[in-house]
Amino acid sequence: MAFTVSPPPHIKEGVSVKKLMWSRFIVLLPLCLASIYLFGFPALGNLVAGVLGAVFIELAIQKTFKQKVTIGDGNAVYLGLLIALMVPPAVPFWLPFIGAVFGIGVVKHAFGGLGSYMFHPALATWVFLKLSWASLMVPTSVPQLGSLSDLILETGAGFIADASPIAMIGVLYLIARRYIEWRIPLMYLLTTVVLVFLLGDPLSYVFTGSFLLGVFFLATETSTSPITKNGRLVYGVACGLLTVIYGYFTGNYIEGTFYGLLLANAIAPMIERSTVPKPFGGVEA
Amino acid sequence: MSDVIRLDKLPEKVIIPMRQHDGIACAPLVKKGEEVLVGQKLGECEGSDLAYVHSPFCGTVESIGLMPNPSGKRILSVVLTPSECTQSVEFVPEKNASPSRLIQIIKEAGIVEYYEKPTYLALKPEKRIDTLVMNATFPLITHAYLGSLDKVLKGFSLMLEASGISRGVIVVRADDKESIKAFKGAVVDGKPLTIAPIIGKRHADYYLEDIDDRIIVVAAGKVTYTPTMMNLLSADVMGRKVSLGHEPSDVHIVVCGVKSAKAVYDAISEGKPYLENAVTVIGAVNKPGAVIVRFGTPIKDVIDACGGYKGEPGKVIVNGSMGGVAIYTDEAPVVKNTTGIVVQTKAEVLQDETTACIHCARCVDICPMNLLPTRIASYADMGKYEECEHLYAMNCIECGACAVVCPSKRHLVQLIKYSKLQIHNICAAEAMEEATK
Secondary structure, three states: OOOOOOOOOOOOOOOOHHHHHHHHHHHHHHHHHHHHHHHOHHHHHHHHHHHHHHHHHHHHHHHHOOOOOOHHHOHHHHHHHHHHHOOOOOOOOHHHHHHHHHHHHHHHHOOOOOOOOOOOHHHHHHHHHHHHOOOOOOOOOOOOOOOHHHHOOOOOOOOHHHOOHHHHHHHHHHHHOOOOOOHHHHHHHHHHHHHHHHHOOOHHHHOOHHHHHHHHHHOOOHHHOOOOHHHHHHHHHHHHHHHHHHHHHHOOHHHHHHHHHHHHHHHHHHHHHOOOOOOOOOOOO | OOOOEEOOOOOOOEEEEOOOOOOOOOEEOOOOOOEEOEOOEEEEOOOOOOOOEEOOOOEEEEEEEEEEOOOOOEEEEEEEEEOOOOOEOOOOOOOOOOHHHHHHHHHHOOOEOOOOOEHHHHHOOOOOOOEEEEEEOOHHHHHHHHOOHHHHHHHHHHHHHHHOOOEEEEEEOOOOHHHHHHHHOOEEOOEEOEEEEOEOOEOHHHHHHHOOOOEEEEEOOOOOOOHHHHHHHHHHHHOOOOOOOOOHHHHOEEEEEHHHHHHHHHHHHOOOOOOEEEEEEEEOEOOOEEEEEEOOOEHHHHHHHOOOEOOOEEEEEEOOOOOOEEEOOOOOEOOOOOOEEEEEEOOOOOOOOOOOOOOOOHHHHHOOOOOOHHHHHHHHHHOOHHHHHHOOHHHOOOOOHHHHHOOOOOOHHHHHHHHHHHHHHHHHHHHHHHHHO
């Protein structure tokens, strides 16, 4: 009888990169539906354009350089959707498309592909679009600030992600399943709430869809956050701090979230290096 | 405990390796064509880390040569054709023996601990020892011996006597209700055993101070302490951490197994050498359970005793699916360090493709030693072994938990093991250079 011979372990948990990426994608879908309900066809078009742009450029790069095509792992689709969620709903369709091409082509693949990028592709893309098409990247109206009922269905326009913060509730399932780690979101939320409270800004300024997207999906991007346990706590605090610094002085916590997180990405390796844990039992004397 | 089968059916062929633990190989004492009796010594060796090999069967020596082994390598073995005869060498029980005599008997019987150390060496580490810990945290193995629990406890007492250690601690899993129940009903030194839970900082010492029993049972966590997890065992049970490069004996603890306690009883009270073991068979077989098997029995026969393969077997794993060896043939025999056999069907055999690390840190969260497995593995892959050392690669206990949870299916354990080997080589080379200066 022929038996398979292979190195241990011979059992593995049924978690794969594919599962992690697609589950995040699925959890974002209710938010997309809410935005389509609110903004109609333009939102739908933008979301599709973002995903298509991401898939297109990933396929083109991997075909050109004769690499293995990895569309199936869902990372490009997920990033494309994130990029589209971070533009105002009324922009022309080519904008999220170009954004996704830049995000996947330059920020992801030029830096080495999945797992190797040092900045979150969606964040870097948002800054790229903001600098290149500054007039388009301004929402036609800011979310109606001042009422917490906006958490359910936003009445202002904002970015597509601002449509319905509550629609991101599925993220709690991901945290419970440990598909998203709890340390970064918890520390980020706590730090922001405490600082905003101390500085005297109303909390409803802060709790927008974009901010929650940042807390749960952008800050927790695994490649751009530290892997050490303490490092993740420190990183969460740093994210909160940078967000509030920008938000407090400009009064715009949405942009504060995105700029703050991009800066936090930059200091993540330093945080990781300075929080390497001591092994259990100590080291050899 | 009722589902323990004793494998009495004679196998067609018995393969008795001359090296059944991680130590010195024995030289065969018999020649081709010779008749051997049950309990006859087949292998003799000299050195410090030895375990004599005895024949568990009565039969004729068919050949002596390299034969398949559950370690995956081919090892010099004596092949017997067993016969129906049950004639054995004379078994002489010992009574009222002195501690040094007891150690001598344990050495003669060739008893080996579950962590590959001969018991006679493990019991006498030449250091100050205050506690003998019996690791009964493999539920299936413990259940196999619950039927003869009095013998196991007697063997454990004999081990205490032989080593001169004053107190014993038996560790069971907190969720292993069956074993806890059995231990509750057991009597040692005329008194029932005390079962104590490990809570927070209340380690075994806390209970041993209060109770003047020689032996207590502690229920510690929901962890099965495999041979590489000595550090965790001594920390969880006794609250004493073992630092890198040290053994539990450096913190005054000696660890033994349930199997060796039973074997010590057999050796001293019945005069029998170490001839048989309980082996658990789980996975794709028709009747999973524990089987008491004589050493040298091919794994094929053990699986037949468990009702044979269920479906088409794809993988046969010896000693656990976390760190065990997938063997290439089921002709390989059960040896002294075999504890369990796992059978996977063709459909269950994992076929994963390694992809890039996404730094999800699941390996960091699961690592019992607080390491950064993904970083060590990446440096090992790049050949930067010094960086691995800075990340404490040498502290890795190779439990395999990181590779189990990895969503990218990377070969984390293998890469870390490789870096450990390279660090070891670098250190050895440096030492050589020092010496030649």
